[in-house]
Amino acid sequence: xxxxxxxxxxxxxxxxxxxxxxxxxxxxxxxxxxxxxxxxxxxxxxxxxxxxxxxxxxxxxxxxxxxxxxxxxxxxxxxxxxxxxxxxxxxxxxxxxxxxxxxxxxxxxxxxxxxxxxxxxxxxxxxxxxxxxxxxxxxxxxxxxxxxxxxxxxxxxxxxxxxxxxxxxxxxxxxxxxxxxxxxxxxxxxxxxxxxxx
Numbered sequence: 724x725x726x727x728x729x730x731x732x733x734x735x736x737x738x739x740x741x742x743x744x745x746x747x748x749x750x751x752x753x754x755x756x757x758x759x760x761x762x763x764x765x766x767x768x769x770x771x772x773x774x775x776x777x778x779x780x781x782x783x784x785x786x787x788x789x790x791x792x793x794x795x796x797x798x799x800x801x802x803x804x805x806x807x808x809x810x811x812x813x814x815x816x817x818x819x820x821x822x823x824x825x826x827x828x829x830x831x832x833x834x835x836x837x838x839x840x841x842x843x844x845x846x847x848x849x850x851x852x853x854x855x856x857x858x859x860x861x862x863x864x865x866x867x868x869x870x871x872x873x874x875x876x877x878x879x880x881x882x883x884x885x886x887x888x889x890x891x892x893x894x895x896x897x898x899x900x901x902x903x904x905x906x907x908x909x910x911x912x913x914x915x916x917x918x919x920x921x
Contacts, residue, residue: 725782726780726781726782726783726786726791726795727780727781727782727795728778728779728780728781728795728796728798728799728802729778729779729781730776730777730778730779730799730802730803730806731776731777731779732774732775732776732777733748733756733765733769733775733776733777735765735766735769735775743812744772744773744774744812744813744917745773745774745775745776745807745809745811745812745813746765746768746773746774746775746776746811746812746813746814746815746913747776747778747799747800747803747811747813747814747815748761748765748775748776748777748778748814748815748816748820749778749796749799749800749814749815749816749817749819749820749821749823750777750778750779750780750816750817750818750819750820751817751818751819751820751838752780752783752784752792752818752819754817754818754889755779756777758889759890759898759902760817760837760838760889760890760902760905761815761817761837763902763905763906764815764835764837764905764906764909765777765815767906767909767910767913768813768815768909768913771910771913771914771917772917773812773813773913773917776803776806776807776811778796778799778820780795780819783795783819789822789843792819792822793822793823793825793845796819796820796822796823796826797822797823797825797826799823800814800823800826800827800830801826810830810832811832812832812833812916812917813832813833813834813835813913813916814827814832814833814834814835815834815835815837815909816834816835816836816837816839817837817838818837818838818839818840818867818888819840821836821837821838821839821840821846821850822840822843822846824836824839824846824849824850824853825845825849827849827853827855827857828849828850828852828853828854828855831853831854831855832853832855833855833856833857833916834853834855834856834857834858835857835858835860835909835912835913836850836857836858836859836860836878837859837860837861837905838860838861838862838865838867838868838888838890839859839861839867839868839873840867841861841867841868841869841872841873842866842867842869842872847872847875847876850876850878851875851876851877851878856912856915856916857878858878858879858880858881858908858912859873859876859878859879859880859881860880860881860882860883860905860908860909861873861880861881861882861883861886862882862883862885862886862887862888862890862901863882863883863884863885863886864885864886864887864892865886865887865888866887866888867888868882881904881905881908883901883904883905884901885897885901886898886901890902890905
């Protein structure tokens with residue numbers, strides 16, 4: 724099957740207080756919005772009036788070329804513009820979704836980059852060149868996380884101690900506390916981004 728992307732409205736955001744605030748969610752390859760590290764942040768945004776659009780990856784399991792993956796992620800951003808007639812007001816991305824950093828920088832879209840691919844030089848460069856507000860969110864035990872690369876981007880970072888690339892720590896209490904920390908940071912960031920439209 725040829726890799727493709729499908730965009731859909733997140734059903735949890737049907738009662739938006741501010742329907743003009745649209746967030747595009749770019750999941751990881753195997754980490755969908757049903758899993759807590761995306762579900763809880765998207766729910767946090769929805770509770771603050773954001774309309775969420777979710778990219779669903781199809782046929783990407785065997786996609787190994789990083790540039791092909793990057794092109795697919797960019798296609799999701801372009802499909803969003805085609806469907807809505809505007810760039811998103813915010814991007815929330817995880818893992819492979821963070822390969823949209825170049826497109827996001829080119830369009831000056833605020834972004835929340837979770838478990839970013841800091842082992843990819845192009846991604847790190849793109850993260851650092853955006854003029855829009857952005858933040859990095861990662862785990863200290865994530866093999867893709869790199870403190871030096873994160874600092875190189877010049878972006879503020881939220882790091883969950885002990886968390887791996889799937890936000891697992893090995894203790895449910897610590898994982899819940901980690902998600903609370905992540906969602907609190909996302910809530911504050913999104914409020915700053917949305918402030919001018921209030």
